[in-house]
Amino acid sequence: MQIPLFPLDIYLLPGGVSKLRIFEPRYIKLIKIAATNNYGFGLCMSIDNNICHFGTRVVITDFDSLPDGVLSITISAQELFLLDNYWQDDDGLYFGKASKVPNWQSTDINYNDVEIANSLKLLFKEHPDHASYYPSPDFNNMTWVCQRWLEILPLEVNQKQWFMSRNDHTAALSFLHTVIDDNLQKK
CATH class of the missing domain: 1.20.58 (Methane Monooxygenase Hydroxylase; Chain G, domain 1)
Incomplete structure (x- = not known):
């Protein structure tokens, strides 16, 4: 799968929820892509400006325009992925080719x-x-x-x-x- 990427030091696993504040033009573009593809985007961390191999596909579940003009979105983590490679477009937005990683199976507490x-x-x-x-x-x-x-x-x-x-x-x-x-x- 090809997916737009949002490199952030936020760690979400399937079932996780977080809010993000979006203001950079490249990430406004990412939100537009994610809203039209119904697939979401990849949330991934980085080390020394290199995007890490594992990330999480997230979908937008809610959004709001804040008084300061910033867009607030709520995201929900769907599944993990392994990044095969990634690149930047002319606007500085990252995209990656990724493979799905199976989610951990639910387990009853003992x-x-x-x-x-x-x-x-x-x-x-x-x-x-x-x-x-x-x-x-x-x-x-x-x-x-x-x-x-x-x-x-x-x-x-x-x-x-x-x-x-x-x-x-x-x-x-x-x-x-x-x-x-x-x-x-x-x-």
């Missing part, structure tokens, strides 16, 4: 993982603005819980890319047990 889900519930209660993006949170789906944690945690780009390259949530779950279990033991 007894050993309840604290990870409960910690995310608590975080959502402490940050209602962020929680408002998820009117129907799926705290019983361990894959969904792991993805939301990975989006929130302050990880390096190469760590985020590594998690995106995994076939399922198990590496993320193991990592979260280390981080959250250690934090709970310190209390």
